[in-house]
Amino acid sequence: MPAPRVSLPILVTAWSVPALVLGQFALISGIPLAALLISSLRNSQPPALRWWSAGLTAVYLGVLALWLSNPESAPSLSKSMNPAVTAVFVASGVVVAIAHHVRKSPKVR
Numbered sequence: 001m002p003a004p005r006v007s008l009p010i011l012v013t014a015w016s017v018p019a020l021v022l023g024q025f026a027l028i029s030g031i032p033l034a035a036l037l038i039s040s041l042r043n044s045q046p047p048a049l050r051w052w053s054a055g056l057t058a059v060y061l062g063v064l065a066l067w068l069s070n071p072e073s074a075p076s077l078s079k080s081m082n083p084a085v086t087a088v089f090v091a092s093g094v095v096v097a098i099a100h101h102v103r104k105s106p107k108v109r
Contacts, residue, residue: 010039014100017056018093021086024078026063029093033060036096049103052096059092 013032020029033056040053067073067080074080081089 010036011097011100013039014093014097018090018097021078021089021093024076026078026081026086026089027076030060030064033057046103049099052099056092056096059089063089 013036016032017029017036020026020032037053037057040049063081063085064077067077070080078086
């Protein structure tokens, strides 16, 4: 039986996270990231996608916590991230988006 197709809204959400970070909208990327995490935690998703999405969420929350904990930080999350952190965040987002593209269907018992 062929694997079911990935839903288009999930793919758009997965790819929008790294695109928003690259476009200097890192704080707003939390909205599609939350939607991606919620959709990955549903029972119909393979467990590997749950881990990938949770990892990306952890990266986002770590960057957000560092920005919020430093009162002398830049006025926006995007400006407070150095290029290395931005690269890690974007690379993590791309990996999660690719994982959603190549996901395998859950085994039916």
